Amino acid sequence: MNAPMKPEIDQGQINWPASEEMQVPYQVFTDPRIFDQEQEQIFRGPHWSFVGLEAEIPEPKDFKSTYLGDTPVVVTRDREGVVRAWVNRCAHRGAMVCRDRRGKADAFTCVYHQWSYDAQGNLTGVPFRRGVNGQGGMPASFDMKALKLPPLRVAIYRGLIFATFAAEGEVESIEDYLGADVCGMLDRLFSRPVELLGDERQVMHGNWKLYSENTRDAYHGSLLHLFHATFGLYRSTQKGGCKMDQQGRHSLLTATKGEETKDKSATKGLRTYQEGQFALEDPSLLAGTPDFDDGISLVILAIFPNLVVQQIANSLAVRHIHPRSVKEMELVWTYFGYKDDSPAARESRLKQMNLVGPGGLISMEDGEAVELVQQAIARDGDATSYIAMGGRKGEAQDNLVNEAPIVSYWDYYKRAMHISSTES
Amino acid sequence: MNAPMKPEIDQGQINWPASEEMQVPYQVFTDPRIFDQEQEQIFRGPHWSFVGLEAEIPEPKDFKSTYLGDTPVVVTRDREGVVRAWVNRCAHRGAMVCRDRRGKADAFTCVYHQWSYDAQGNLTGVPFRRGVNGQGGMPASFDMKALKLPPLRVAIYRGLIFATFAAEGEVESIEDYLGADVCGMLDRLFSRPVELLGDERQVMHGNWKLYSENTRDAYHGSLLHLFHATFGLYRSTQKGGCKMDQQGRHSLLTATKGEETKDKSATKGLRTYQEGQFALEDPSLLAGTPDFDDGISLVILAIFPNLVVQQIANSLAVRHIHPRSVKEMELVWTYFGYKDDSPAARESRLKQMNLVGPGGLISMEDGEAVELVQQAIARDGDATSYIAMGGRKGEAQDNLVNEAPIVSYWDYYKRAMHISSTES
Amino acid sequence: MNAPMKPEIDQGQINWPASEEMQVPYQVFTDPRIFDQEQEQIFRGPHWSFVGLEAEIPEPKDFKSTYLGDTPVVVTRDREGVVRAWVNRCAHRGAMVCRDRRGKADAFTCVYHQWSYDAQGNLTGVPFRRGVNGQGGMPASFDMKALKLPPLRVAIYRGLIFATFAAEGEVESIEDYLGADVCGMLDRLFSRPVELLGDERQVMHGNWKLYSENTRDAYHGSLLHLFHATFGLYRSTQKGGCKMDQQGRHSLLTATKGEETKDKSATKGLRTYQEGQFALEDPSLLAGTPDFDDGISLVILAIFPNLVVQQIANSLAVRHIHPRSVKEMELVWTYFGYKDDSPAARESRLKQMNLVGPGGLISMEDGEAVELVQQAIARDGDATSYIAMGGRKGEAQDNLVNEAPIVSYWDYYKRAMHISSTES
Amino acid sequence: MAGIGKLNKLSALEIYYQATQLMQAYCACIDEDRLEEWPDFFAVDGSYELVTRENADRSLPAHAMRCETPGMMRDRVVSLRHANVYAKQYFNHIVTNVLIGERTDSTVSISTNYMVTRTLAVDGDPIVFSVGRTRDVLVASDQGLRFKSRRVIADNDRIHTLLVLPI
């Protein structure tokens, strides 16, 4: 690793209290050197990162360009239909080879000197390799095979494409990486062929891990997002719960329409739990037929390090996290339906896009929340948060008023980053 | 202190000549690590920083949000009318709690999970603290009293509100901090109840200490600002002088309409001292009745670290310095008059707003001057300025052609930052 | 040198492979500390940097302000007609003294306190130096001669003005610095008095050395720039070659209209070498009479560290590189003709401005290429390019399909920066 | 603006003027935070949609905002006023290049270019929040021209922080 570019954080420099509660030093959200290390130890480490849906590149020669962490990468489907991925940096003098967000090609030619590569990233052509009239050209030592677009390993689960810099054996199989519960939910959501509805892109001026917390946070749902409450649509003391994988890095939040709590004491005085003062003038917004018969109306599945899969009523999407710097991230929402959707079902999904995304009536607050934290902590890297709702230990919960998945997320993060708590 | 976030500058790294004259290494205006240290040792150190006027929060439950250094803070007046201040960062997961610039409230609820606080910053409510139906909720170890919005200590002098991170005993009383001369001038300017006229905000793309120099600099007044000279209104060889507190960190510049120098030799060839070539077509701009009978027509009172109080003819204002980064600051001008102003007096103050502020005919140049320095020194952290007008030692002066307050400012700065001169 | 501002890169921190081919670690394009060192060891080191044309300041008292590296400097012609240069930073408190891009003046007065300087940068006036009525003023120790605008040494070759921070003897004479081949080409291009046609300014969001590579890169010409090929105007397998000075830091690329290669094998399949599919509707664009009878139709003369001189058909220009940060540069194109141009010749030059510059039909791609590299390498400071076309050793070549001048450029860069290769 | 009867009775110039005034009153209502009036600029069967060029160029239906009825617009306004959490902010609409397109007895198609800046009320400099073109169909009503449909197509596919107000 290149020392000056990505200085190691030595243990003494991060002050992580070994307290009963989880107390995260705000430095992890503001220190550029920690961001650099995350790129090495998380995004280029033993993890599978989401890079797209097979539905985005359904046919041979389809490709898309995206980011793994903050490294530009390209995902292609070669002539044989096999999905490939490589770093988008020419082996010659480093120019970005693929300049389109998506398209169809089975050869990729760098514009600078027209070196060309196949869909696997192998170097296939070098202009004037043998010079002209015996002059110029490459030296004898030149070896086409030694130069390529740095390849990534690819794994696919239920049409979701994951890639890794890690070599065989350095990271478990995708199934083991995801774990049984996550795989189960993906089986449920991706049981039917999907059709793309389009993308939305949202820039959040905050550290990417603030969004990781947000999407593992059952606690904030009914307190920050007041749309349902305002229109008297439901109380989020509804049934629900959260599960984590064995490592605690992924989080699966689900909620079920159904019985409400009678525990009025718990909600006394909370604005959320006043009677809804308003009624929708056009209720067609929410009139959709459930896609599943298991009664689960809300799924927020956060897969470490950079993916969130959502089912909010009939609105289905994958959210791809692109960390751009220690204090900025881009979130790419890719909405989808099922190829066999009825016109009415499709219409419901499109209507319900009004509920989610950067302008979503339910969810617009999440971008605001991430930024409110980034702004408030700027000067206080040594101060810490206090995460204890639902108890310290990150275990699965049968309720939506806990922070257990966040606790287990940070426990895993410390292991992945080789950070140990400081005795206090 | 958090090492990686705010690395200590070790002595060897600042090269401050121990010369007869004051020679300030430009590094202090360009090095982000020095900026970080200033936040610790100056703004969070044994000093009182200005955070507002009582007139901005006249009644119980009034509040304003602002910055102390670059830390977001909130100043409130509680139900009993006592002024309080705290850091604007939620004790739970760090979101900014108060999101308005000013308003009326006696409870502050964080939007993220609706933790609520009283005007003193004490935590008063935590949703689902006891969970729902016995599930979730906070652990036994949870102690409401242990969590709060970090409180600041507050002191008020003549309606000016100051706050500090320093504990009792770490910093002197506000009266001692300001010193007799400063208090005397504040007594003079704030003897009558004030009424707010409004704010102006000016971003200067330069280090905040360049503005501290500028406002302690009697020397530049008649040389940079040519409005009066151009319209033949006065010569600033008029009587005047400057005083500093015992520590030399504050500066009080005053000028008096009156006798001019006969020392033509001193002003020979200076554009400023040519006859005014122009006359005001609408002299009502300057037609105001003096507010004071002591003949003092100009007061620039610079209070360390972040306040300037001005009286320019009938224009009264406090200027609050908000250092945003090592190379940018925001200056907030709050204009005021007296509650018992006659309509004519009020009209004069408003007319004379044309003279000051970011678009002021007299003073607009100060923002330009600050930026001209920042631009020129960017590459030269090891070069130094040469400050000697009026002699090296920072003693009170009976004239307006000296830099004594700047010299004493830097002497104090070195003490506050624990920087010693390097032998040369 | 000021340690914290410009930290030394210690050898262990740059990993430069000692390979047969030239492999440049991308860190040199992305590490701000390397940028700081370049300012010291290259732009303030033993080199001559271009600062302008004599034709920009033809008469006594003319001046222009510009940058040497990222240091603001001013080039003046004094009353005697001698060209002078100095750093644009006031000796008093560091304000930028000259605030115009160009003009006429033989005295320069800083606006802040009206200290004034002559065209050589000598301090000539200090207001209130002796105070007023015996008060204030400068101390006895004050020495006008000791304070000045930091002077640079100036050398002129064929109307091109170069300046250096280096003392006499630290850098060779301008003739020796440029070397015989470079001087010869400048003699050729500047044999007739020049007339300015105007400037264009282009910001490239990439490291300045990427542009240095680009302008020493014969290889990319016919592969990146497809204008001629598209309109069937020529094949750049035309005759041409490149020369370097003895140090290998400058590069002289030339091409001659004439015989084409018959080596079809070399160009097989390259888009560039398809028959031109289009014809110019208005061929007057290219209808110009050659300025020289030596058949040379293209000259790209790159003079280390910050100048490119161009002859592209009838289009003549100097390009001044202003490195603004490690990842941004500004390129200033100054177009010129000859005073004795016929109207037709002048018209051709103006028409052909459509071919070059930021919107040039031939050359607009260079800015794009620079940025494509900067974007792709951001995360990979420890990865390297592979530069071997035309063989490892940087020797003059009689062809346009080699990277020899780039190889010798990097060899020199390592010497200038005291970087040695790491054994691999 | 009173009822204007058959559009084809009006001169191109008159239509241009009335279309311009409608557009400008529409923007003023948003920029001056009179959101409750926003739905009234639409016909009773009027619709609104905000999409990005990225999706539109692929003929994908995803949108950033779509109100198929004035009722849905009013629901959004109620939500913004009473439910949603966002920093106090101002939009400023620069709408120009009003180009008159096809006309029928009762409708006229127009296109415009727009630039919207967003300025946060606290610590905010204006940012160029959204730029692009609109394609609107206007219809005559007793209150003058109204939007039968309004489609905003943004050049920029990114939204910073969140999208609160319509364009």
Added chain:
Amino acid sequence: MAGIGKLNKLSALEIYYQATQLMQAYCACIDEDRLEEWPDFFAVDGSYELVTRENADRSLPAHAMRCETPGMMRDRVVSLRHANVYAKQYFNHIVTNVLIGERTDSTVSISTNYMVTRTLAVDGDPIVFSVGRTRDVLVASDQGLRFKSRRVIADNDRIHTLLVLPI
């Protein structure tokens, strides 16, 4: 533009055109650095004020610039030309959404949206310097329409570096 007599004799369209031309000539005079002509766009009793939304929303009188008479405007121009020190800079006014409001025999109220970019002549990229709305009252004169009063209300409460030119 010749004297235009009673405003209420003019069609809305005619007023719109004349108001637009006045606004555009006004901007051109500032953007082309013909500041000396700036006061001439005002009636003899005309006034100018530039305020921020932050102060206006609180009904506080503080302003960034206020000229109660053309004389004060001329004084400011003289000061800018001969006294004040500032970097050479260009304003570019984008003024649109000219909305015609109340009319009397002799006056018409209009509002507009504006965006002003400032570009420094040396080393400058254009920055969005000020955005907001104007509320103007125009009056007929022998030279055509003139400003009886012009009030500029900026969305952004921050001024970068300094304020030199009027908006």
Added chain:
Amino acid sequence: MAGIGKLNKLSALEIYYQATQLMQAYCACIDEDRLEEWPDFFAVDGSYELVTRENADRSLPAHAMRCETPGMMRDRVVSLRHANVYAKQYFNHIVTNVLIGERTDSTVSISTNYMVTRTLAVDGDPIVFSVGRTRDVLVASDQGLRFKSRRVIADNDRIHTLLVLPI
């Protein structure tokens, strides 16, 4: 827009309208990437030039783009389509302050203010790419008004990355 005969037969208002529509159709053609139509907005002897204020103020002839004939414009479009390499990008033209100047039987001079944003199709936020004023001479033709000459004078002397599209 059909043939409009002698310009001096038209009212100022009519000219204003037609000039505005021409300008707006011109911008739409560029912003919607219909570059092939760009030369058609010019008279057969029409010319186009884009210069910076830095050069214009010194009366120096250097330009960023100059097409002396519609043929040269078409050549540039062919080059952009088939030869040149640049990131996919969108211009958005905000053109306003259309000020009607001198008129003759067959021509009318107009000036405008413009702001052009450039948005990269991939990873792009809109940037203020160019701002300034235009000085155009329009001529009547059978297709309505056309540009006899168009001169764009940019306040900003810097071009970021490269200049692809006309303004």
